[in-house]
Amino acid sequence: MVSTTFEDLNNSKKKLITDALLNEFSHHTLSTAQVSRIVKESGIARGAFYKYFDNLTDAYNYLYHFALQDIHQTITTDYHKKFQPDDYVDQVREFTEKSTNSRYFELVKMHLLFNEAHFSTPVSNHLIIENEFYWATQVLIHDAIKQLMLDPSSKELILQKLANVLHRLAKEDD
Known part of the structure; x- marks a missing residue:
């Protein structure tokens, strides 16, 4: 500490x-x-x-x-809010844009590629006890962020695929 x-x-x-x-x-x-x-x-x-x-x-x-x-100064996450796919996609877009345009880009990229396996976070522990739809959503979002950091040129395609899958999950969750 x-x-x-x-x-x-x-x-x-x-x-x-x-x-x-x-x-x-x-x-x-x-x-x-x-x-x-x-x-x-x-x-x-x-x-x-x-x-x-x-x-x-x-x-x-x-x-x-x-x-x-x-990076997260203006990004809000309310785990108890009703699942809104477009809100999540907007937050992924904002996070990746802020990360990419910040002095922390290489740090975040290094973390996602090599270092995150060394850490267990309260967020990941929190996910284990959530319902399947929320868990799947968070796993997809995390993977989309990783892909966006590795291949920023595919941003719109990745975000569109994420939006499509999140909308399908939201229908299942209703």
């Missing part, structure tokens, strides 16, 4: 460290990332890194959640 020592740093130092983390995790998988490159780029001591983060996974978690908060 990110330490309060890190949280209490002045904004310029925190940004310098966050930028170094972003560079490292955007170009290296979690399993090949190195503290030495992060501390060299950020200009902090190795001991300071471990004062701020428990380990590389902790630093990665901090950065990835920080990035998602920035």
Whole structure:
């Protein structure tokens, strides 16, 4: 867990460290990332890194959640709202556009391709207990996001296919 020592740093130092983390995790998988490159780029001591983060996974978690908060600022997810296929498609479009046009694009792409298997999230745990239609919807949305990140040129085709399948699922759920 990110330490309060890190949280209490002045904004310029925190940004310098966050930028170094972003560079490292955007170009290296979690399993090949190195503290030495992060501390060299950020200009902090190795001991300071471990004062701020428990380990590389902790630093990665901090950065990835920080990035998602920035990307998701205006995207809402209400798990108890009645299923609306077009709303989900719009959110996928917005998320992928914001990700693609953000400084976090390579990080998100690296996460989807290589790193997400290392993490169990409350969202995925939440999905297990939901009904089959909601579960299928979320699995499809996640896969569509992954495909959009890998092949942005197919955006409209992927979103149309997602919309078609989500509308069919919604009819089954009625």
